[in-house]
Amino acid sequence: MNRLLKSFNTRKSNYKIHIIILSLLISLTLIGCEMIVPTSGDLPDDNVVVNVDGQLTVHFIDVGQADAILIQNKNQAMLIDAGNNGDGDLVTEYIKDLGINKLDYVIGTHPHEDHIGGLDIVIASLEIGEVILPKVTSNTKTFEDVLNSIKNKGLSITEAVVGSTFNLGDAKNLIIGPNGNDYSDKNDSSIVIKLTFGKNSFIFTGDAEEKSEHEIIEKGFDLSADVLKLGHHGSHSSTSIEFLEKVNPSIAIAMCGVDNKYGHPHIETLDKLKSKGIQFYRTDELGTIIITSDGNTIKVNGKEETIVNEKKEDDSSNSDNSNSNSENTNGLTIENFTDVVNRGDNATVTIKGNPDEEYDITVYYSSGASSSKDLERKISDNNGNITWTWKVSSNTKPGVYKIKIEGYGETLEKQFEVK
Amino acid sequence: MKVIIDRFEENIAVCEKENREMLDIEKSKLPSNAKEGDILIIDDGKITVDKEATKNRAKKINNLMDELFK
Numbered sequence: 001m002n003r004l005l006k007s008f009n010t011r012k013s014n015y016k017i018h019i020i021i022l023s024l025l026i027s028l029t030l031i032g033c034e035m036i037v038p039t040s041g042d043l044p045d046d047n048v049v050v051n052v053d054g055q056l057t058v059h060f061i062d063v064g065q066a067d068a069i070l071i072q073n074k075n076q077a078m079l080i081d082a083g084n085n086g087d088g089d090l091v092t093e094y095i096k097d098l099g100i101n102k103l104d105y106v107i108g109t110h111p112h113e114d115h116i117g118g119l120d121i122v123i124a125s126l127e128i129g130e131v132i133l134p135k136v137t138s139n140t141k142t143f144e145d146v147l148n149s150i151k152n153k154g155l156s157i158t159e160a161v162v163g164s165t166f167n168l169g170d171a172k173n174l175i176i177g178p179n180g181n182d183y184s185d186k187n188d189s190s191i192v193i194k195l196t197f198g199k200n201s202f203i204f205t206g207d208a209e210e211k212s213e214h215e216i217i218e219k220g221f222d223l224s225a226d227v228l229k230l231g232h233h234g235s236h237s238s239t240s241i242e243f244l245e246k247v248n249p250s251i252a253i254a255m256c257g258v259d260n261k262y263g264h265p266h267i268e269t270l271d272k273l274k275s276k277g278i279q280f281y282r283t284d285e286l287g288t289i290i291i292t293s294d295g296n297t298i299k300v301n302g303k304e305e306t307i308v309n310e311k312k313e314d315d316s317s318n319s320d321n322s323n324s325n326s327e328n329t330n331g332l333t334i335e336n337f338t339d340v341v342n343r344g345d346n347a348t349v350t351i352k353g354n355p356d357e358e359y360d361i362t363v364y365y366s367s368g369a370s371s372s373k374d375l376e377r378k379i380s381d382n383n384g385n386i387t388w389t390w391k392v393s394s395n396t397k398p399g400v401y402k403i404k405i406e407g408y409g410e411t412l413e414k415q416f417e418v419k
Numbered sequence: 420m421k422v423i424i425d426r427f428e429e430n431i432a433v434c435e436k437e438n439r440e441m442l443d444i445e446k447s448k449l450p451s452n453a454k455e456g457d458i459l460i461i462d463d464g465k466i467t468v469d470k471e472a473t474k475n476r477a478k479k480i481n482n483l484m485d486e487l488f489k
Contacts, residue, residue: 113425139456139476140435262428
């Protein structure tokens, strides 16, 4: 009887031990999942400034007409894209030469060859933490190679979810795009990330184009950042004026190949940057560009860059979560404005100023101020509203132009793009 | 030869050859309904979309994706 009881107790305690071990395993598994995925409608507060340690280094690796970006802080590293098919070894060697053997996060922004081409070799050659991709496919062998390299390493893929965050050392990464998954152009399915390190921030766009940029704005994220990696190698199909104004960067980077046959970066994009006084760097001219941040100061290739922090501190429109198009300048606001117009179409702007007051509008083209009869002085109604509508001639050269509205001692200027 | 359309850049279709080298083809030379992911047959300068091969390839890739995504 005693022997029976003894064996029964042993079995009970074995059972208890198994339960403990199982619970431990479950909690360890849960702790191991580092990406924090929000519930719907739950956007993280990205206005909190975290005290940071050491330096953040961002390497825009010269891979010709392609993207490959390595980011490091403390002893962690992440890679966003890995260049063309033939760049896998170059990117891997670049990473290893820095003494890095593990990539905590590998992000393939979208399945085009000039972004994920070299990823198969990188994944096979280094220790990999987490792989994040949009749930979008390509039929190419290049893309299949990437999937197979993931499979061969026994890894799984984390689908990019907008609103989710992950940390790299003291840097916080927030996924802000893509906000859809059925785009006819896969460029818009690019993963877009805002990285914040102390008071500095970066936006990495992949090949996201205007459609995706607009959706990101509509989502209400605080898009203000110091550095913007131009979408789609500086193509005119990316970097809309509204996106550029929301991001309001001091520095823009284009990753493109010398004499590339697509004309990247396009002149329309360069004009937009120039008109806003944004410092611009491009890999076809400079090779690999290295940006460092100590959480306050940004250096490009070792040289300190002026960041206009005053823009962020009192610029409330950037942290405005509303979807309104309004823009404030004292008592004169823009209620509605066509900031992109096709040649031959009408452009329109509605302002709200003081009631029953006279306001002037001037539209500046390459040849100077327009003398259109539709752009004459008008008197606002008793709500302070005026609408001007004018035809943009089909002879207008595509590019960025300016309107100026003046009245009641106030002036407002706005840019618009003609396509 | 057979190529797969990787992407479009303005008027150019950037295509992947069987050896994974990329080949640029003017969009005007392609059938008007050609899209990203289509497998093209290039025969003596004539280009057609191989719909069957494209469908089969897409299925294969989708299966691999389903297997790997968490």
